[in-house]
Amino acid sequence: MLSIKNLKASIAGKTILKGLDLTVNPGEVHAIMGPNGSGKSTLGYVLSGREAYIVEEGSILFEGVDLLTMGIEERALAGLFLAFQYPLEIPGVSNLEFLKAAVDAQREARGEPLMSSKEFLNAAREACKAVRLPTEFLKRGVNEGFSGGEKKRNDILQMLMLQPKLCILDETDSGLDIDALKLVADCVNSQRDAKRSFVVVTHYQRLLDYLKPDYVHVLSEGKIIKSGGPSLASELEEQGYAWLDRQPGEEKSL
């Protein structure tokens, strides 16, 4: 599904990712943990094609296709979805209009017939129910005046509507209370199947308790320095990241 090799990427002249390798197969859930500034969010932005992030070296194949030659919307239409750490407010563009445009674009790209307004509205209402956002939110501007948790749930709502193949969740759990966290985890779990993959960036084990990832990776200074099973997450939770610095052969910043 996703194959990243020796990825080096920078923003504003500063190299953040320094040779990252990651392979995600269909149906797998990968968690990426790591200290602040290690490049976790950068990975999501680079995958999504955000323009300020420059790929200097390496390759990214998504379903065998070179992702780096694709535009932002092409990647989304190919099935890549990034749930943002800080979903943006877009006053003046209603959630409904935004969702409809995105869903239409997806269906068109997949060669499926467009949904009628009624079908679409029903689907949107169902998705609202799933993430427990009041349906009135559909009429409001995208994330306009939403609380932090509501914005995150709105991103998950989009994921439910768009049915992507690969979902990257960038600290979707931060700023969520326990109930909201459980809700988001339930939504993600409901979307898991043999084909759909997830890359979950998080600081906390709590979300991983619900999601039960297949792999946990530690990202530090732009590289994955350790990979393991779910137990790695609990080790990190208990001991922090400091012990990893003692690993031989790893660079260490002061």
Place this chain on the structure above:
Amino acid sequence: MNSWFDNALTRAEAIDDWLHEKRAASLALLRDTDWPTRQTEAWKYTSLKKLEQLDFSAGTPAPSINAHSISDLNSINLVFIDGVLQSIPADLPEGLTIMPLAQVPDEHQPWVLDQFAGVKPPQHLFGLINDTLATDGLVIDIAPHVDLKHPIHIIQTMTAGNEAHCRTLVRVGAGARVTVIEHLTGDQESFNTNFTEYSLATKAELEHYRLALQSDAALTIGGSHFNLDTQATLNSTIVGYGSDLARIDVDISHQGEGTLAKLDAIYLLDKQTHFDLHSNIEHTAPNGTSDERVRGIVAGKARAVFNGRIHIHRYAQKTSAELNNRNLLLSRDAEVDVKPELEIYADDVSCAHGATIAEIDQLALYYLRSRGIGLEQAHLMLNFGFINELIDQIPNAVLADWLRQQLSGRFTRMNTIKHSGQEMAQ
């Protein structure tokens, strides 16, 4: 001088009705006024050339046309065709009196005489012309403490080859609440002046709309003018399409303490149209608040003019006034001329203003595209969102939906989409 103006003065002299004294005073002022040129500050960016040679005084019979009523608005409709009032609904709610300007009963004449050219300041040339020529119009009186559920919807349509001058006076009694929609339509070659004067008594609340939807060859000059007494509230929304000549003057006078005025204006221009909005907010009493947001999209070879003045007088302490104007230019040939003017003579006020040529928010663009929405469509959505943000805040939901539909339809038809504007200009 020009033939239209000469002709107008001659016509004005012939009018003799119960407003004669008022008209004579304005006529005297007019005779002392020079016809504007490009050197005249108030008309610096708006040419009157198209008007100068017009002669519609003979008039053309109006074809039968449908009133542009808005379904589900549950409004009290007052329709003018070429300046002629069609009818006044028979069963008006209690506390609401509507009279044709030409037939104001004796008991109402004193306040009407006070308010006629009493709210609208005398410096507006076409206001004076309207004083002398407007024999058609409405006088609307809302009794104190009446809460009018039905909006008053004044629809004015101009047809080809006609000229009309309309005047409306609205008195909102103490503690009364009312919605008034001034709705102007027509795209045929025509000329109208249209001025409305509102007085809001203590704690009166007015929700006001001026939908200046005349377009193409319909020349139109008018104004909405407001006096606010103690703790009165005005929530006004202006929408403009622009035409060969379209000019609106808005004056809001905060005369009592603790008044609140919100003014939102939206214009959406394309082709070679012109839209000129002059607003003037006077704070003469303490503790007043005014919040003015003006947003426009200008495409093609269209030109928008916005002059926003805020004048805070010496005794208007604790005034809070904000003025913000943002413009999105969709073509290299589009132009916007913006002039904010602040005059502050009180020392304890909070005041802010800004005028910008807006740029598309790159982050918002990325967000939309990251959901699969194509670049061009993302641009269209964000551009329309720029004005839709103000439509979202319109208090009347039915009217907001109707306007959103009208404006998005118009926006979709404006096909000369370019992708960015320029940074900051004033």
